[in-house]
Amino acid sequence: MTLDHRQPPGYQWKAPDSARFLLVPAPGGLTMTQGTSTGRDEPSFHEPVLVSEVAEVFKPLTSGVVVDATFGGGGHTRRLLEEMAERIRIVGIDRDPDAIANAAGLERETDRVTVLTGNFGEMRHLLDRAGVTAPVGFLFDLGVSSHQFDQAERGFSYRHDGPLDMRMGPDATLTADEIVNQWTRSELTSLIRRFGEDKVAGRIADAIVANRPITSTGHLAQVVADATPAALRRRGHPARRTFQAIRIAVNEELSALTRGLEDALDLLAPQGRCAVISYHSLEDRIVKRRFAEGARGCTCPPDLPVCACGGGQELRLLTRRPIEPTAEEVAANPRARSARLRAAEKSAATTTEGSRP
Numbered sequence: 001m002t003l004d005h006r007q008p009p010g011y012q013w014k015a016p017d018s019a020r021f022l023l024v025p026a027p028g029g030l031t032m033t034q035g036t037s038t039g040r041d042e043p044s045f046h047e048p049v050l051v052s053e054v055a056e057v058f059k060p061l062t063s064g065v066v067v068d069a070t071f072g073g074g075g076h077t078r079r080l081l082e083e084m085a086e087r088i089r090i091v092g093i094d095r096d097p098d099a100i101a102n103a104a105g106l107e108r109e110t111d112r113v114t115v116l117t118g119n120f121g122e123m124r125h126l127l128d129r130a131g132v133t134a135p136v137g138f139l140f141d142l143g144v145s146s147h148q149f150d151q152a153e154r155g156f157s158y159r160h161d162g163p164l165d166m167r168m169g170p171d172a173t174l175t176a177d178e179i180v181n182q183w184t185r186s187e188l189t190s191l192i193r194r195f196g197e198d199k200v201a202g203r204i205a206d207a208i209v210a211n212r213p214i215t216s217t218g219h220l221a222q223v224v225a226d227a228t229p230a231a232l233r234r235r236g237h238p239a240r241r242t243f244q245a246i247r248i249a250v251n252e253e254l255s256a257l258t259r260g261l262e263d264a265l266d267l268l269a270p271q272g273r274c275a276v277i278s279y280h281s282l283e284d285r286i287v288k289r290r291f292a293e294g295a296r297g298c299t300c301p302p303d304l305p306v307c308a309c310g311g312g313q314e315l316r317l318l319t320r321r322p323i324e325p326t327a328e329e330v331a332a333n334p335r336a337r338s339a340r341l342r343a344a345e346k347s348a349a350t351t352t353e354g355s356r357p
């Protein structure tokens, strides 16, 4: 993987050692006061959601490697180790250098955890390189961590003023600044409509183009708020959907999910388990469809006269409906509100060949 070290104005990716990168204010750059980016052992790096429910999914596994494809603050990894430490080894993945830096503490505590820097969209390549074959579990806890969201200089939040960045890691090839200040009106409209599912995408795109150059996240949030009709402003922050859309595009989140999930289900050992926590309907739809397809049995095209796939069911659904957080969890951690957990088990008989057309 080639790391692209482009940086937002006033910030730079720094490498304290060869494997770790931190986004820090450049000398003479923007002066932000919202905390540091070291991420090391911060107690509030991220509050993991649906932790017990995730642990329940993986508990029946006997032994092997579980891949935590979105390591973040390592909350799920820690819980799985508490429940199953004698039986499993965890290979974490994260594309964010802050999460990798944060993982170093846990890697020092136990030899049962290894964390890889990379994009789970390249799952097969990452695991091949690390010599991991046939994991017994995969966990995807999608989206951004609280650490990323709360660091103004990362540019994810409409609540803080920071640079228009939104890259989860330096491997992303786009920044929010390029989208906001260079994309055409029609490209912006379609982005905000598709990935933000915003009814007034055209109005917002018009306002963005009219207010260029847009210089920061605070500026963008204000432009979007001003362009949003009063009647729609009551449903949460008016810029939430636009920020979501830009973030998805910058990080190519949906294509990474489609590829990563496909690799995970293919690589998963027979009777291995895959769990995905999604936070909006675009993510959840991808997971729901892929799991349903795997649980359907014969996957041959309908015009094929004879079944060529063996008719075997690839997956057994462990959650017919997505599991949602309890009211208590949402009260304690409001960011859990939109979380939806789906899980599936790979069939005993499934082989990599023959189960899918």
Ligand SMILES: C[S@@+](CC[C@H](N)C(=O)[O-])C[C@H]1O[C@@H](n2cnc3c(N)ncnc32)[C@H](O)[C@@H]1O
Binding pocket: 046, 047, 048, 049, 069, 070, 071, 072, 073, 074, 075, 076, 077, 093, 094, 095, 096, 099, 118, 119, 120, 121, 141, 142, 143, 144, 145, 146, 168, 256, 257
């Ligand atoms: C919601 S947080 C995960 C929190 C984690 N489960 C915990 O308990 O702390 C999502 C994490 O996944 C990472 N991430 C999102 N998409 C990714 C991708 N395509 N490849 C690798 N990491 C990704 C983000 O950088 C972030 O650190």
